[in-house]
Amino acid sequence: MALYRSPKQRFARFIFAITSLVLGIEENCYARTTTEVYSAKVDVCPQNQTEWQEASRRLNCSDDAKSPVNKYHCLPVHNLTSLLEFCYSGHRPQVVKGLCLTYVQEINNLDSYNCTTFDDGCPDTLYHSDETYKFPKCTEIDPFNLCYVADSSCRKNTTVNETSTSKTTQKSTDNKIAIFVSTSVVLSLGAVICIVTTVVIKRRKCNSIKGKGLIECCVTVKARKGVEMPLLNVANITRLGLNYLLERLPTDEESILEIAKTLNVPPEIVRWSKDNKQRFVKSMEKGTKPVYNGRGMVIGCAEAGKTTLVKKLKGENNLSTTSTTSTIGIDIHVHEFKLDAEECTIISK
């Protein structure tokens, strides 16, 4: 363990580690994705049409007003960890009101997020996916809590505790340098705290186990940590039922799957935050009903009446074509209906 002998050398190592962390972030900012679609991380999406067009030109996206393909997009990635700008190689879809869009980078596809929970700024009209500058709340994310800033549950928790985190969050819209600096500050702080803790623990452990090597010492520390984790308790699961979700749960994958299986819930729910799990358990107490999701696509010649057909299926009364503008690209419609007891027939819209 020669490297750890002198404190000076150890310090040098920390600095090196922090520097490479910071460099790692910079490098990632302009990475090409696996699908070879050029995309770049941004801190803020363009806020108005002028900025949007400028960004579109910068990325060489299509500026042909008639073409719905290869348009500039700036969207959160689907897990809300960052914002990406890219020319979307597919058709830009039309999006119904009440939905924000996210980008699933792995498959180069767009996904939707139901934003009716937003305080304000949730799209209230039909819009094209490349016009999100009209709805800035759809691109204002909190990358630390992985939520939209406009979601009230998201904002509350960013402002309460963890001063360094909330500072970073508030500034995230300001400018690139600010976020870069604060990210590195947070990271460095995190790294230092982490290292200091490890060193302290190691030192304490190692002092008490004189003569043993560092590796053995680390194993001891790890094993000790393992004991502190709550263990899977099958008897408790059957006794508490869904309320078991509100206990302190083991975090290893195997236990999560076991809990999910025993409780007959998707494993994602076991991984949810305590708050969300509480909400889930509370609503499950009120009863359950199966919900089925299906997707359909209507394809046909121009002016054939596809939009009118969909309107009819949705039970709309005003089918006059004068009010229906021709669809460019793709419309996404969402519709809910009830099924009869046998779950075969639609009984109401």
Ligand SMILES: *[C@@H]1O[C@H](CO)[C@@H](O)[C@H](O)[C@H]1NC(C)=O
């Ligand atoms: C767009 O935003 C930029 C910077 O925020 C501003 O300078 C510009 O005047 C805005 N353009 C329009 C058309 O509002």
Ligand SMILES: *[C@@H]1O[C@H](CO)[C@@H](O)[C@H](O)[C@H]1NC(C)=O
């Ligand atoms: C856009 O095109 C210009 C000129 O063809 C080129 O220099 C630039 O690298 C391109 N930008 C991107 C992001 O592909």
Ligand SMILES: *[C@@H]1O[C@H](CO)[C@@H](O)[C@H](O)[C@H]1NC(C)=O
């Ligand atoms: C969003 O969710 C709300 C409530 O869950 C629902 O009423 C609404 O239809 C949904 N909107 C869309 C576009 O799916």
Ligand SMILES: *[C@@H]1O[C@H](CO)[C@@H](O)[C@H](O)[C@H]1NC(C)=O
């Ligand atoms: C979020 O998604 C991006 C790509 O879509 C992925 O690289 C990243 O690891 C994901 N992060 C988390 C925390 O899931």
Ligand SMILES: *[C@@H]1O[C@H](CO)[C@@H](O)[C@H](O)[C@H]1NC(C)=O
């Ligand atoms: C915030 O911190 C205080 C003390 O620092 C603590 O008592 C409180 O429980 C924390 N609140 C949250 C929401 O973590």
Ligand SMILES: *[C@@H]1O[C@H](CO)[C@@H](O)[C@H](O)[C@H]1NC(C)=O
């Ligand atoms: C936000 O913080 C409050 C106060 O501690 C907590 O009760 C709530 O569960 C948190 N919400 C989320 C979404 O984490």
